Amino acid sequence: MSDVRPEPLEDDVPIEGTQVRYAGAAKVRVDEDSEYVTSDENLLEWVDPRDSTKILERTVRDSWRVLRIQSEFVAGFDALENVSEAVTVFGSARSVPGSAEYEMGVEVGRRLVEAGYAVITGGGPGAMEATNKGAFLAGGESIGLNIELPFEQHLNPYLTLGMHFRYFFVRKTMFVKYAQAFVCLPGGVGTLDELFEALTLVQTGKVKRFPIVLVGRAFWGPLLDWMRQVLLADAKISPQDLDLITVVDTPEEAVDVVIASGVR
Template sequence: MTEAQEQVRRAGPLTYRGSSIPNTTTDQRLLDRRGPSEWVHTDPWRVLRIQSEVVEGFGLLSELPAAVSVFGSARIKPGDRYYDLGVEVGAKLAQAGYATVTGGGPGLMEAANKGAQEAGGLSVGLGIELPFEQSLNEYIDMGMTFRYFFVRKLMFVKYSQAFVVLPGGFGTLDELFEAATLVQTRKVTRFPIVLVGTEFWGGLRDWIRDSLLENELIKKHDMELVQVVDGPEEVVDIIRDSHMDMARRYEESEERPGPEQ
């Protein structure tokens, strides 16, 4: 046995040998303030940060009432027609009894939060740490800023019963197609995805039909996963009808006799 093979250190479930053995112990790195601090930037430590964000997010949102996530651009300013549309959407959702959940930033996220809050509904913002400054907007009743995009997305999916998508860029498209993929693959219970603004989204809908469906990259029924409308009233009607239909089907399945009966 060589000298390297004889050098072994076990730290809990971990085993280190030879030149891989750390110069300090876990306790020493924890307790010695003068010691190296690089360990707080390692992947195992990041796992704890991720775990912390999940726990905090679940804690914040666990008692949230029926909620709808509203996505849209951070770049659209007050006074723009789409900003006004976002305010209307947030207000109509609040009047229908839904909490409004957004990315918590400016632009159309702020618009939806503003509409919800001013209409007496619950306004929630789930922000994200970015290289440039973007604080939570002032129209939020409950909010949290995340380090990790994927944890934030988990919260949107877990605690929302519908997605409403206002005009936006890459971030909005990312959220839209992730939602559509989760519903298509049945990773989540089917819930409505509504794009607001035919003029803005019509071209995307046509491309999906003419390129994806035409080349058999999706099924015909996949076209029904996403609906395009213009008015806030249509948004609420689609969401309500979908939830009533899901509730009816659930009741029917509960009443249906099982194999033992």
């Protein structure tokens, strides 16, 4: 028997030509050049209905996949069942540590904890890490809900609870189910997706009305202007829809909005 042991699955122990990825909760090592297909991509892949062989195979695979989805919901519900009062914070994974944007996230996390809230983020780098850092250093609950991506997104080190999800829709359910408010820091496509999903759920009454706070008028102002000048002007939304969003400039103002709403 060989005495040579395999390298551990740690990101700081590289093996040339490989990288470490997450497949749900599992950590695996794969070839650097291999094509990486996420669980969401597999689930949403189109299969030609005229190809009877593939349709049968897909039907069987999807039937089993339902059990995996169910187990992911159960794991999330079990892990978060004791979260009583929390605020979900969205923001860019590309915010650079030390930047004004990053420090804004740290301050949001700290102030939310001091106000008695747990903090939930996507668990990755950038604004997510910043917010978790502020919450963690303030001694509060700092929760990160990560997602399987083609490009690896690791859990940041400032978490009291971290989870990996295969499916975006399961993860998004956890963001909403356990939050009393949403705070959005400057971000990109993912942040916009999460913002408008939250806005749609509140607008359609799928969840109770609760605060949706955007931090940074210079960043978010043009978006709100477009919504007024295009969507509202063309009667695509109602005037009260815009009242569902509050735009502020500072972390202090953002947390004051959450507190003033009385959501607990």
